[in-house]
Amino acid sequence: MQPEAPEYEQSSTARVLPPVQPRKLAKVPFVELADGRLQGVVSSGSDIARVYVSSVEAGSHDYSCSTNNNRPCGGAGSYGTCKHVDALITEAVVQYGLRPVARYLRVELPEEGEPGAWELRRAMNGTLNRTEAAVVFSRFLHHLSYLELPVSTSPMVELNWFPAAGVTA
Amino acid sequence: MLGTHVSALLGAESAGAVEALELVDGFDATLVHGLARLDAERAGAVTALAGAFAASPLGERVAEAAAKVTAGAVAEDALIALAGARTALLGAVHDDLIATLDAAIGRERAAWAGENGKAGEADNLLSGCRAWLAELAIAGWRGVESDLVSGGSQAVEALYAKPDRRGLAVLLDGLAAELTAGSPLSTMAPLPSRRWADLWARGMMLSAADSLPGEPEEVSGRLLVLGLELQEHATVVRAQIHGVLETAAGKRLVRTGVAAGKTDTIVGPQVWSLLAGFPVLLGAVAEKKALELTGMTLLPGGDLVWDEEKAKPGEAVDPFATARLQLGEAVAPSAAPLERHPVRIAEPVFLQGYGHAAGAFVIDGHELPVALDRLPTAGPLTAALVASSTECVGLLRWDGRWFLQPLAVRATVKKATVDVHIGDWAMGPTDPKVAKALAKADAVAVLRERAGRLLRK
Incomplete structure (x- = not known):
């Protein structure tokens, strides 16, 4: 539902970000739509100290997957995406919803029926095109660093602009 | 709040506030297209903003800034002056709204005693x-x-x-x-x-x-909790507690709050574990206890700077009783001048004997809108409970119009009377189903493990 324009434009607490849906983070701790890509970090299934940085580019749908130390993922090849990229897409759909992810990646979804993450993946036919893992990995570390911030007891008038959103928003 | 209060609140009109907001809208439009590309209309809006200050101490500085900006010289000090002018206009709207509110519901307010910044x-x-x-x-x-x-x-x-x-x-x-x-x-x-x-x-x-908070004072006495509201965006969560502070000097409305960093993926009831370092405050909120304070810092704007060391839990006190009996006697604080803005208005009130309309309470035929989109998923208070409620503790707020943000309701569920507060889950969800789901998918624990393994390498 599109908000009424003048009311939205003249509201101090107009909502810009849609609510994030809860999801399990063990497999894919970090997902974002940024820098023209769906990108994120996928935990390795076999080595708890290893993570993969996976991404899909908007428009071309070219994908990339490598460890945070830039070692290419063996699963991602010219014949298709690896399980890390697949998991990234699945979790992004849980977090943001199917249509917002499709819109960002510029994927045409069928109007009819109830398409899911599978239809989204099938509609993409990019090829392997490795990108630097370092940028996304450092964004993930920055993301995690918020949990390390000390708690604060200062008054924060600013947060009156940020009321917690309910489900009925 | 009675019907006459609601009627006085909703019926008040202020020509001055309407005019001030028009000037604000004009300036806001210049920020949409950028101050580097002002056409005649938008340049006029900047000049009009400055014109409103012609007779004030800010006048000269703002006029100079407007002249510079409309001539294409967008320097930082000119922007500070214009931002200051916009802030002052909204401060005036805030003061106007507060005066309406105080007159409508008969609230006594202390004058601002601090400095101006x-x-x-x-x-x-x-x-x-x-x-x-x-x-x-x-x-x-x-x-x-x-x-x-x-x-x-x-x-x-x-x-x-x-x-x-x-x-x-x-x-x-x-x-x-x-x-x-x-x-x-x-x-x-x-x-x-x-x-x-x-x-x-x-x-x-x-x-x-x-923004000078003014002279802080040390207060000792009893803090009676009215309710908790949650504020958050992707990387922060803050629990803001509204209450009545009883000291030797009398009863005052106060707020206190605690905040923590978070990620966008920590949502709903998961946020409480980030605030686990405040068991005295949040324990009292969850268990409906008063708090005994000793030498805690109170800023003149009405904010207690929370310190767990200076508080201990007191006897059980029902927030509905506090709202019913104490709100009428408590003196409200004035906001610091730099902080005055309509969005900041959050005045605790108690309502009962109302009827229900879609998204509103009806008191003697007057509809007071209720912000159902501000019932956080972190707490147990739902729109359905609000819709079946008979009593409500909430915050009066204003964003283009007055509305009520519920903090707690008394409702009838299956013929039994239940009290439901947003803060009921402040020490973790009390609903076993929610608690179990939370334990199974603990986002905070997963991310802390990842942070522990990856951040310090």
Whole structure:
């Protein structure tokens, strides 16, 4: 539902970000739509100290997957995406919803029926095109660093602009 | 609140406030397209903003800034002056609304006793923030691209290292996230022009001036909790507690709050575990106990700076009883001048004997809108409970119109009377189903494990 324009434009607490849906983070701790890509970090299934940085580019749908130390993922090849990229897409759909992810990646979804993450993946036919893992990995570390911030007891008038959103928003 | 109160509140009209908001809207439109590209109409809006201050102490400085900006010389000090003018206009609207509210519901308010704020000290961190905000204003929201948004991230990150600048850091972080989410901004529709101008001007003020909290005092006495509201964006969560402070000097309305950093993936009831370091405060909220305070700092704006060491839980006190019996006697604080803005109004009230309409309570035929979109998923208070409620503790707020933000309701569920407060889950969800689901997918634990393994390598 599109908000009424003048009311939205003249509201101090107009909502810009849609609510994030809860999801399990063990497999894919970090997902974002940024820098023209769906990108994120996928935990390795076999080595708890290893993570993969996976991404899909908007428009071309070219994908990339490598460890945070830039070692290419063996699963991602010219014949298709690896399980890390697949998991990234699945979790992004849980977090943001199917249509917002499709819109960002510029994927045409069928109007009819109830398409899911599978239809989204099938509609993409990019090829392997490795990108630097370092940028996304450092964004993930920055993301995690918020949990390390000390708690604060200062008054924060600013947060009156940020009321917690309910489900009925 | 009685029908006469609601009627007086909703019926009040202020020509001055309408005019002030028109000037604000005019200025906000210049930020949409950027101060570097002012056409005649938007240049006129900047001049009109300055004109409103002709007879005030700000007048000369604002007029000079408007002249510079409309001539195409968009310097940082001119932007600070214009942001100050916009802030002062909204401050006047705030004062007008508060005067209406106090008269309508018969609330006594203490006069502001602190200072008015002063220019901030030279600080590299703050100049980085100002420079970023200036670039945003010059480009205009429509012209802001991702490089410009991320251009502020270094300055914001550095701010987090300074505890006394946390509010500014949180504000700018929130603004940057929204600018990113709205991209491409050249075609975003509708664009939240007042909201972003609010955040921009507040950021400018916070990085240009020290908002002096005035002389803090040490207070001892009993804090009776009225309710808890939750505030959050992707990287912060804050529990704000409203209450009545009883001291030897009398009863006062106060607030206190605790905040923690978070990620966007920590949502719903998961946020409480981030605030687990405040068991005395949140325990009292969850268990409906009073708090005995000894020598805690109270700022003149009505904010207690929470300190677990200076509080201990007292006897059980029903927040509905506090709202019913104490609200009429408690003296409300005045906001610090730099902080006055309609969005800041959050006045605790108690309602009973109302009827229900879609999204509103009906009192003697007067409809008071209820903000059902502000019932956080972190707590047990739902729209259905609000719709079947007979009593409510809430906050009167204003955003274009007056509305009520519920904090707690007394409702009838299956012929039994139940009290449901947002803060009931402050020590973790009390609903076993929710608690079990939370334990199975503990986002905070997963991310802390990842942080522990990856951050310190």
